[in-house]
Amino acid sequence: MSAFAQESPVTPEDLQLLGGDVLAAFLLDHDRPGDPDHGRSGVLHASVSVRGAWNGWITLEVSRAAAHDLTRRMLHDDDVDDDDVRDAVGELVNVLGGNVKSLLVDGCVLGLPEVTDHQHPDQPSVEICRTELWWADHPVTVRVWSAEGRDLHSLRSPA
Amino acid sequence: MHALVIDDSRTMRMMLARQLEHLGFEVLQAGDGQQALEVLASNRDDLPVLATVDWNMPVMNGLDFVKAVRADNGLRDVTLMMVTTEAEQGQIVRALAAGAHEYLIKPFSAEAFVDKLDYLGVKPGRGAA
Amino acid sequence: MSLSSQSFAYVADLVRREAAIVLEPGKEYLVEARLQPLARAHGPAGIDAYVAFLQSPGGYGARAEVVEALTTNETSWFRDREPFDVLVSHVIPDLLARTATRRKITVWSAACSSGQEAYTIAMLMAEHVVPRGWQVEILATDIAPGMVARTREGRYSQLEIGRGLPAPLMVKHFQRVGTQWQVSDQLRSMVRAQVLNLAAPLPLMPVFDLVFLRNVLIYFDQPTKRSVLGRVRKAMSPEGYLFLGGAETTLGIDESWHRTPVGRLTLNRPGPPATAATGAAPAAPAAPPPRTFSGVSPATRQKAI
Numbered sequence: 069m070s071a072f073a074q075e076s077p078v079t080p081e082d083l084q085l086l087g088g089d090v091l092a093a094f095l096l097d098h099d100r101p102g103d104p105d106h107g108r109s110g111v112l113h114a115s116v117s118v119r120g121a122w123n124g125w126i127t128l129e130v131s132r133a134a135a136h137d138l139t140r141r142m143l144h145d146d147d148v149d150d151d152d153v154r155d156a157v158g159e160l161v162n163v164l165g166g167n168v169k170s171l172l173v174d175g176c177v178l179g180l181p182e183v184t185d186h187q188h189p190d191q192p193s194v195e196i197c198r199t200e201l202w203w204a205d206h207p208v209t210v211r212v213w214s215a216e217g218r219d220l221h222s223l224r225s226p227a
Numbered sequence: 228m229h230a231l232v233i234d235d236s237r238t239m240r241m242m243l244a245r246q247l248e249h250l251g252f253e254v255l256q257a258g259d260g261q262q263a264l265e266v267l268a269s270n271r272d273d274l275p276v277l278a279t280v281d282w283n284m285p286v287m288n289g290l291d292f293v294k295a296v297r298a299d300n301g302l303r304d305v306t307l308m309m310v311t312t313e314a315e316q317g318q319i320v321r322a323l324a325a326g327a328h329e330y331l332i333k334p335f336s337a338e339a340f341v342d343k344l345d346y347l348g349v350k351p352g353r354g355a356a
Numbered sequence: 357m358s359l360s361s362q363s364f365a366y367v368a369d370l371v372r373r374e375a376a377i378v379l380e381p382g383k384e385y386l387v388e389a390r391l392q393p394l395a396r397a398h399g400p401a402g403i404d405a406y407v408a409f410l411q412s413p414g415g416y417g418a419r420a421e422v423v424e425a426l427t428t429n430e431t432s433w434f435r436d437r438e439p440f441d442v443l444v445s446h447v448i449p450d451l452l453a454r455t456a457t458r459r460k461i462t463v464w465s466a467a468c469s470s471g472q473e474a475y476t477i478a479m480l481m482a483e484h485v486v487p488r489g490w491q492v493e494i495l496a497t498d499i500a501p502g503m504v505a506r507t508r509e510g511r512y513s514q515l516e517i518g519r520g521l522p523a524p525l526m527v528k529h530f531q532r533v534g535t536q537w538q539v540s541d542q543l544r545s546m547v548r549a550q551v552l553n554l555a556a557p558l559p560l561m562p563v564f565d566l567v568f569l570r571n572v573l574i575y576f577d578q579p580t581k582r583s584v585l586g587r588v589r590k591a592m593s594p595e596g597y598l599f600l601g602g603a604e605t606t607l608g609i610d611e612s613w614h615r616t617p618v619g620r621l622t623l624n625r626p627g628p629p630a631t632a633a634t635g636a637a638p639a640a641p642a643a644p645p646p647r648t649f650s651g652v653s654p655a656t657r658q659k660a661i
Contacts, residue, residue, distance in 0.1 A: 082535055089515055092389075093334030094242070143241050152238070159236040162283070163333045166312025167514070171534060174317045178283055180235070314514070316532045323524055330523035332514055339518035342432060346522055 074122055074214040076197040077171040083199040086167045087210050090160060091201060094142050108132040114157045114183045116165035120176035123215040125193065126165040130157060134206035154183040164210060192216040228351045229275035231255045233263040233292065234310070235284040239333075243279055243310065246340055251351035252277070260287030264295055267302060274305055277349045280327070282311035282318070290325055297326035306349050310335075359388045363407035367391070367422065370410070374423045374500075390425045394418070420500045424470075431472045432520035439570070439599050440480060442618050447597050448484050451565055454595055460491040464564045464591070466554060467572040468496035470516070471507030471539075471547070477568065478543040479529055493562065497552035507549040510539035554584050564592050571601035578609065585610040594627030 078086070112135050115127040130138070132153070139148045139156040148156075158181035169178050197212040230252040232243045237258075244254040255275060257263035264287075267274065278296075282289040289309060296302045308329040309322045319330050329343050344350055359367075367387055368379040379387060388403065395406035398418070409415050410422060434440050451461055461481070465474040474496035481492040496507045517526060517537045530537040552559070554572060567588055573581050585606060588598065598613070600606070606613040606624050613624045 085513075085535060089513070090334045093336050093515065139238070142238055144245060145241075155236055156238040159238045162236065163312045166283075166333065167314055167535070170314035170532070174315055178313070180283060180285060314532075316527055319523060319527050323527070327523075330526075331518060334515070335518050336515060338432075339515070339520075342518075342520040345437070346434070346520065 074124065074196070076212055076214070077122065078168055078197055078212060080197055080199045082171070083168070083197055083210055083212070084201070086164060087199060087201040087208070090163050090167075091203065091208075094160070094163075108136060110185065112153070112157050112183060112185065113187055114161035114181055116161050116181045117179035118165065118169050118172070118176050119179065120172075122172045122176055124196075125213045125215075126161060126168050127211050127213065128157065128161040128164065129209040129211075130203070131206045134203050134208065138203060158183045168212060229253050229255055229270065229273065230349075231257060231263060231266060231275040231278040231305075233257045233260065233278060233284070233289065234281040235259055236281075239281065239310075243340075246337060247277075250341070250344070259284040260289060260292030260295070262286070263292055267296070267305070271301065274302065276304070277306045277308065277344070277347070279308050279310045279331075282309060282313045282322070290322060293322065293325045293327050306347050308343060308347065310340075358403070359384055359391070359407075360404050363404050366407055366411060367426070370419060371423055371426050374419070379426070387426065391422065394421055394425060420502050423500070424502050424506075431469050431516075433472050433476050434520045434522075435473065435476075435570075436602055437520075438619065438621055439568075440476060442621050442623070443477070443566075443599075444480055444484060446618050447566065447623070448480070451597075452485065452488065452490070455490070455565065459489060460493070461485060461565050462562045463492065463494040463566040464561070464568065465494060465496045466552070466567060466569045466588070468498045468507050468549065469503050470512075471496060471503075471510060471549070472512075472516075472519075473568055473570070474507060474547045474549070475510065475529075475539055475543050477566075478546045479525055481546065482529070482542060492546050494547045495561065495564075496547055496549045497554075498549075499551065499553050501551050504549045504551050507547070510544050510547075511536045512539075513537075554587075555580055558587050558591060561591050563596075565596045566599075567592055567596065568599045570599060571604070573600065573604045581609050585613070589613070589626050592626050594625075596626060598624040598626075600624065 108131070110132045111129055112132055113127060113129050115125050117125050135153050135157050136148065138160070139153045140146055142156050143152060161183075162178075162181040165181070166178055169176050192215070193213040194216050195211050196214045199210050201208040201210065228251070230247045232240050232247065232254055233256075234240045234243070235258050240256045240258075244256060247254050255266050255270070257266050263278065263280075280289040280292055289311060293307055293309070296305060296307060306329075307327045308331060309327045310331045310333065312333045314332045322330055329347055331340060331343055364381075364384050364387055372378055391403055391406065395403045398406050398409065410419050455461055463477055463481075465477060468474050474494050478492070478494055481494075485492055496504075498504050498507070511533070512530075513536055517530065526537070529540045529543055531540065532538075555576065569588060573584065576584060589610070589612065592598065598606075600622075605622065606615065613626065614628050616623045616625065
């Protein structure tokens, strides 16, 4: 772990609580998870950046199978395509990121969510907090990353 | 009676639109503040009574949209409700000071959304002729 | 590890009896999701075994925990709204006129749950009564010690705070602390919380000008309703006001109350209304006016419909 990493704004317990609230609110928590299509393989990586007095990312990883099931429930539509899934997972990380950001000092800025098939973030970073939520027997991994070392400064917004 | 849902996430627009349609609104949608101003401009004769406004969006963010609406006297009857993940107290105060009437933090329950509409008095069928 | 229909039926009945909240069939997953952590903490035997334990004589404390776990986020601020509109339009002006000498108003929020009703009243008092130099004391009571502790603490999650609390009042009276919202010292200093069983003789209490006893009587049988209303009446000033829940009435239970309709609401008073009662709020119409707040928002609400 780098000596330059910033302190985490959240504890794993906070992250668990926030993540549980997000899933509960979006998915109407009386819904039972469906049986995800196990034919879908691979993992989706969603991330959103925080810039300002604190620099880093909040990321979410979820299997494509569970992401499809989540999206169907969020949209109340059985027929969802890949774009729908990416948008839904992006919104989940956006909401998580905003809530994590709100635990930091005022004045940080949240970026727009990105969803890719590969690990985020690309930039040098250190994982500083992590929790696992579960959806339909699939882990939904939520992590907080601190920008690392000199990037801490280069990332800092000019304002 | 129209409502306008402004959010860059299609998922969130669909979720809000679904709830509003369930309450009896006809729902218009926009993906950013600029698009939303265009929707309002082309609906001058039949303005939405309510706009739900996300904060972080490309092109024009929600706070700038609220300021633009408040600067236009012809749009004063549009009730503005921020629906955003921005959850700091300072941000809420900023949005209210800019002219938003209500503020709902994501995630929220369906009941909380209806509670806010009820408080704002913008439910179709209630008081409508 | 899933919940049997018998277990669901028991839990739904428990929550209906204790918290006036109806869990319809179809909410099994909600119940299961909220009970799972409690069941796990209790032991490895699973959720149905935990529900069986709840039904045993030793399960009293656990039953209170279950009710709390299932009713969090269900209690809203300004619940039912109309009583609070009437409080501002009719009752507060009258009480201000009647208490001009002692300059103090005492309120009882009976069955306060996690405190939203007591703090809603405190917000309205802070707005309409305290600035005139009046002192306000609100006693919040509940039979469940966990609820009393929560009221005393005055901390609410994001989801709880979102239920019915207008944003201008939220930023005015609450401070964000971590993931929660903490009620201001001003409101907290008005509210005192204690455990109290309405069905038993009452302890020594102040004389109340205002009692909120909402959605409680529905859970008692007729004789108990009568004795609860009798005890509440003795704890009130003759010129005080009693607010009941939307489905509750003193009619046909205790005929000693004086009932005054205001809009769709009925105000119950221990004594006959004096002439000053109507004189105190001369401008108030029969129906409550739209609610307005002088919050932090400079935006003036136009009536949208």
